[in-house]
Amino acid sequence: MRKYSDYYPVIKKEILSPGILKFTFEAPEIAGLARPGQFVQIRTSDDYFPLWPRPFSIYDADKPKGHFSIIFKIFGCGTSRLANTDTSDKVHILGPLGNGFDPPAGQNKLIMAAGGVGLPPLYFLSRVSVENGYPAEMITFISGARTKKELFEDGNLAGLNMKLITCTDDGSAGSKGTVVDILQSELADDPERTVYACGPGGMLKKIDMIIMAKRLRGYLSLEELMPCGYGICSGCAVKTRPAENRGSTDDNRDYHLKRVCVDGPVFNSGEVIWD
Amino acid sequence: MGLDIDLSVNIGGLKLKNPIMTASGCFSYGQEASEIFDLSLLGGVITKSLTYLPREGHPPPKVCETEAGMLNAIGLSNVGIVNFLAEKLPFLEKLDTACVVSIAGSTMDEYARLARKLAEHESVHALEVNISCPNVNEGGLEFGAEPGPAGKVIAAVKKEFPRTVIAKLSPNVTDIVEIAESVADSGADAVSLINTLVGTAIDINTRSFKISNVFGGLSGPAVRPVALAMVYKVVSNLDIPVIGIGGISTTSDALEFLLAGASAVQVGTACFIDPKAPLKIIDGLKKYMQNQKIYDINDIIGTVGNR
Ligand SMILES: Cc1cc2nc3c(=O)[nH]c(=O)nc-3n(C[C@H](O)[C@H](O)[C@H](O)COP(=O)(O)O)c2cc1C
Numbered sequence: 001m002r003k004y005s006d007y008y009p010v011i012k013k014e015i016l017s018p019g020i021l022k023f024t025f026e027a028p029e030i031a032g033l034a035r036p037g038q039f040v041q042i043r044t045s046d047d048y049f050p051l052w053p054r055p056f057s058i059y060d061a062d063k064p065k066g067h068f069s070i071i072f073k074i075f076g077c078g079t080s081r082l083a084n085t086d087t088s089d090k091v092h093i094l095g096p097l098g099n100g101f102d103p104p105a106g107q108n109k110l111i112m113a114a115g116g117v118g119l120p121p122l123y124f125l126s127r128v129s130v131e132n133g134y135p136a137e138m139i140t141f142i143s144g145a146r147t148k149k150e151l152f153e154d155g156n157l158a159g160l161n162m163k164l165i166t167c168t169d170d171g172s173a174g175s176k177g178t179v180v181d182i183l184q185s186e187l188a189d190d191p192e193r194t195v196y197a198c199g200p201g202g203m204l205k206k207i208d209m210i211i212m213a214k215r216l217r218g219y220l221s222l223e224e225l226m227p228c229g230y231g232i233c234s235g236c237a238v239k240t241r242p243a244e245n246r247g248s249t250d251d252n253r254d255y256h257l258k259r260v261c262v263d264g265p266v267f268n269s270g271e272v273i274w275d
Numbered sequence: 276m277g278l279d280i281d282l283s284v285n286i287g288g289l290k291l292k293n294p295i296m297t298a299s300g301c302f303s304y305g306q307e308a309s310e311i312f313d314l315s316l317l318g319g320v321i322t323k324s325l326t327y328l329p330r331e332g333h334p335p336p337k338v339c340e341t342e343a344g345m346l347n348a349i350g351l352s353n354v355g356i357v358n359f360l361a362e363k364l365p366f367l368e369k370l371d372t373a374c375v376v377s378i379a380g381s382t383m384d385e386y387a388r389l390a391r392k393l394a395e396h397e398s399v400h401a402l403e404v405n406i407s408c409p410n411v412n413e414g415g416l417e418f419g420a421e422p423g424p425a426g427k428v429i430a431a432v433k434k435e436f437p438r439t440v441i442a443k444l445s446p447n448v449t450d451i452v453e454i455a456e457s458v459a460d461s462g463a464d465a466v467s468l469i470n471t472l473v474g475t476a477i478d479i480n481t482r483s484f485k486i487s488n489v490f491g492g493l494s495g496p497a498v499r500p501v502a503l504a505m506v507y508k509v510v511s512n513l514d515i516p517v518i519g520i521g522g523i524s525t526t527s528d529a530l531e532f533l534l535a536g537a538s539a540v541q542v543g544t545a546c547f548i549d550p551k552a553p554l555k556i557i558d559g560l561k562k563y564m565q566n567q568k569i570y571d572i573n574d575i576i577g578t579v580g581n582r
């Protein structure tokens with residue numbers, strides 16, 4: 001798949017909640033190819049602080065306008081420097097990267113499980129699925145954060161008319177409970193669903209166990225820091241089970257290493273061997 | 276009307292259209308980067324080091340970021356010679372650029388068998404013999420750390436492979452010049468240096484090492500002054516061509532090595548953070564030469580100190 005590596009301008013900066021920003025870039029080549037679940041690698045400056053580019057899932061892409069956007073939380077030096085760029089400043093972007101989600105097939109109901117800034121790829125998938133005729137009422141979208149301050153929503157998600165459940169660990173907004181808790185109670189009511197999840201590693205691991213125990217179909221999108229993002233260094237390798245061992249949790253068997261950046265970031269449930 | 280600029284160099288029989296190559300382990304086998312730019316613009320491509328059988332390498336985490344650098348303990352994960360010949364070489368041989376295959380063995384015999392197999396393929400223009408990988412328990416550095424064994428590996432490869440043989444040297448030795456002299460005496464057509472410097476890093480919150488193998492190889496801009504000094508030392512003591520490697524990210528970085536006497540350079544870690552870094556360096560060299568009114572790159576090489 002063609003990828004582009006160039007300097008593109010930031011054209012819009014929005015603050016969604018304290019420390020959580022939405023950036024829109026004018027990058028027609030990347031916007032034209034981007035699919036839900038894919039990501040870009042961004043370097044704010046040509047110096048080496050930090051050395052590696054930072055990966056960001058694509059939140060949405062507007063092909064006719066040539067724009068795409070990301071949502072990120074200010075975390076360390078890479079994200080703070082990006083946050084400090086001004087509109088019209090150019091940053092170095094490589095993308096689109098990664099395998100992306102397979103579009104939902106068949107008549108299964110879907111559950112999107114988004115932890116914190118794991119929301120962007122799941123919004124993009126939902127938006128495209130609904131646009132392609134997938135009935136919005138068949139999608140449940142769970143968006144969770146630790147507290148009210150970390151919940152964000154720019155109106156687009158509600159606009160899709162899915163069943164939207166927000167939750168916080170401390171109950172300061174939405175339902176009280178983690179994304180995993182809410183997912184479990186949703187599945188108790190109606191287990192015939194396909195699960196899509198993105199968020200912190202700990203959350204993904206728990207969700208993977210639930211999907212495997214219930215023998216459902218599910219997809220997990222991993223988020224990791226990586227040196228190159230396009231498959232040349234092997235630095236982003238994760239342990240995976242060969243297809244014949246899926247569903248088994250005996251992890252002393254053989255494992256294969258897969259590259260998160262090209263073989264992922266989206267993996268089938270049962271594929272990743274968690275630490 | 277400007278005079279044409281000639282960037283071509285000859286590295287012990289290996290002709291390069293320009294002196295910019297991609298470093299082993301930092302470009303896979305080329306296919307991924309070809310989705311971003313035309314690889315035929317490069318002086319040459321060096322593959323990930325091949326072993327006879329495929330290797331998964333070390334378990335994750337394999338890498339961590341450091342100040343202006345990174346540590347890696349990939350552990351020579353590679354597809355093995357059979358898959359390479361079937362799946363990777365057909366792609367590489369279609370490119371209009373030098374194809375250099377890096378080999379690594381855990382025994383002298385493995386190096387020789389790799390060289391014998393690759394000799395059958397004319398499209399493999401040269402071998403780079405990795406006797407300097409700090410990340411494997413057996414082989415690798417065991418051969419590269421002492422002049423005697425280093426020379427023996429090169430002699431064994433030279434016997435099997437009729438074209439250019441480059442010995443890739445480790446900086447993790449007492450005297451790199453001694454090793455360079457030994458491989459040159461054993462028939463190496465060129466040497467390339469440096470491989471990564473042994474390092475480690477600790478996460479103070481989890482009180483654990485940041486990479487699974489504990490020790491990794493340091494690369495990136497942080498190592499450049501060390502690499503440049505070693506290249507200059509080897510150039511000053513050796514008659515065969517030297518290829519400079521270590522932290523080269525920009526045109527001026529590459530020029531430093533050329534001025535110090537490297538006949539060509541390799542770009543490694545910089546390819547991770549900017550896939551087009553090698554192309555930017557090639558364009559930058561042309562501009563530098565135009566400004567200096569120098570039309571043959573060979574008139575730059577080794578000219579530090581002459582003004
Ligand atoms: C992730 C990674 C993998 C590497 N793998 C190899 C390898 O397989 N064989 C080899 O000879 N050198 C390998 N190297 C070393 C590089 O080719 C190069 O010598 C070193 O990184 C210094 O150059 P740089 O600072 O430009 O990266 C590797 C380096 C990195 C960062």
Ligand code: FES
Nearest residue numbers: 226229231234261
């Ligand atoms: S980050 Fe380099 S291979 Fe995935």
